[in-house]
Amino acid sequence: MTNPRLDLLTDYPFQRLAALLQGPPGAPPIVMSIGEPQHQPPAMVAGILAEQAAGWGKYPPMAGTPAFRAAVADWLTRRFHVPAGIVDADTQILPLAGTREGLFQIAHLLCDSTTGGKPPVVLLPNPFYQVYAGAALLAGAEPVFVPAGRQNGFLPDFTSLDPAILERTTLAYFCNPANPQGTVADLAFLEATVGLARRYGFTLAVDECYSEIYDGAEPAGVLTACARLGGGLDGVVIFHSLSKRSSAPGLRSGFVAGPAGLIKAFGRMRAYGGAAVPLPILAASTALWQDEAHVEANRALYRAKLDAAETIFGRRLGFYRPAGGFFLWLDVGDGEQAAARLWADAGVRVLPGAYLARADAHGDNPGASYIRVALVHDLETTRQALSRIADVLVAA
Numbered sequence: 001m002t003n004p005r006l007d008l009l010t011d012y013p014f015q016r017l018a019a020l021l022q023g024p025p026g027a028p029p030i031v032m033s034i035g036e037p038q039h040q041p042p043a044m045v046a047g048i049l050a051e052q053a054a055g056w057g058k059y060p061p062m063a064g065t066p067a068f069r070a071a072v073a074d075w076l077t078r079r080f081h082v083p084a085g086i087v088d089a090d091t092q093i094l095p096l097a098g099t100r101e102g103l104f105q106i107a108h109l110l111c112d113s114t115t116g117g118k119p120p121v122v123l124l125p126n127p128f129y130q131v132y133a134g135a136a137l138l139a140g141a142e143p144v145f146v147p148a149g150r151q152n153g154f155l156p157d158f159t160s161l162d163p164a165i166l167e168r169t170t171l172a173y174f175c176n177p178a179n180p181q182g183t184v185a186d187l188a189f190l191e192a193t194v195g196l197a198r199r200y201g202f203t204l205a206v207d208e209c210y211s212e213i214y215d216g217a218e219p220a221g222v223l224t225a226c227a228r229l230g231g232g233l234d235g236v237v238i239f240h241s242l243s244k245r246s247s248a249p250g251l252r253s254g255f256v257a258g259p260a261g262l263i264k265a266f267g268r269m270r271a272y273g274g275a276a277v278p279l280p281i282l283a284a285s286t287a288l289w290q291d292e293a294h295v296e297a298n299r300a301l302y303r304a305k306l307d308a309a310e311t312i313f314g315r316r317l318g319f320y321r322p323a324g325g326f327f328l329w330l331d332v333g334d335g336e337q338a339a340a341r342l343w344a345d346a347g348v349r350v351l352p353g354a355y356l357a358r359a360d361a362h363g364d365n366p367g368a369s370y371i372r373v374a375l376v377h378d379l380e381t382t383r384q385a386l387s388r389i390a391d392v393l394v395a396a
């Protein structure tokens with residue numbers, strides 16, 4: 001007998017996609033459904049892993065190394081223009097084996113479903129990264145999906161929620177820049193959301209794994225909002241990853257930063273069930289957080305692909321250049337039908353937006369009319385795939 005809460009989860013989007021696209025592709029396949037960067041990871045990674053090979057013979061410390069934590073604290077200070085020391089390297093940072101596991105575990109760290117009465121509430125944007133919902137449900141919390149569709153400017157306005165919900169809230173997930181919409185919240189929005197979390201005593205978990213992939217201005221981060229508000233990182237935990245920033249999803253390397261007490265508790269929990277990041281990977285990650293040249297080059301590749309997309313789509317299919325991240329969020333009328341056609345007619349695999357969102361009380365799914373297209377391939381492959389999409393969907 002498995003945990004009955006598993007039954008509350010819908011199938012993972014990629015399982016649903018496999019069920020939808022069972023037939024053969026209409027052309028040599030191009031997979032744009034998964035946000036897995038196909039750019040080369042920086043060459044320094046392989047060199048450092050080889051140099052540090054002796055580290056594979058050791059159990060790594062869950063807290064990482066002082067050098068890793070210092071590199072992360074320095075990067076946060078530089079990137080988010082905050083005074084040095086606002087994040088203490090030794091007490092406020094934990095390495096993660098990719099942010100996915102940390103985003104999942106934070107719900108288990110914070111939600112106590114055994115206190116009787118109503119379960120705690122976890123807020124999440126709708127559409128959302130699926131791990132948030134899985135974590136909330138399996139932690140015994142009640143997920144409350146906060147609309148982040150077009151009519152909300154693709155941003156979840158937690159401040160508009162009923163105070164009765166906010167009183168029961170333990171944790172709120174917020175993805176900035178947003179996957180899938182590519183929206184970036186400004187500092188005023190971030191400050192208002194942090195203020196709300198502090199007022200109601202819940203933790204705001206800000207998933208900033210796309211913060212380094214941007215088109216124009218660098219996205220604001222919640223750390224800057226905290227610095228402006230004062231009060232350190234009270235009420236806030238921040239997640240960052242090397243998967244997108246450094247095109248190294250297979251490295252499994254990220255971190256969480258937060259208030260010292262919470263990070264200490266997180267470390268205690270992870271001592272029981274977390275995957276510690278291996279020493280050679282910590283060494284490579286340290287070097288990656290210290291280097292911006294490869295990140296700038298990475299951004300340039302994405303910008304070139306956005307230029308190609310703009311040329312191909314113009315204003316059709318509701319195309320807009322996402323301010324952050326590398327997904328197109330195209331308004332195609334019926335996303336599921338469009339995904340099926342793109343596969344069957346053109347061999348392009350994209351994700352129906354409905355699979356990334358939940359229907360609201362009126363049965364409206366804010367992702368239903370969209371497809372998510374991951375611009376993860378090289379420029380030429382991307383151009384080819386986008387042209388095929390335009391041929392199938394625009395001509396229709």
Ligand SMILES: Cc1ncc(COP(=O)(O)O)c(C=O)c1O
Binds near residue numbers: 099129179252
């Ligand atoms: C919004 C969002 N958060 C977190 C992750 C997890 O990234 P990782 O575990 O590779 O750090 C992803 C990966 O696709 C993502 O899209």
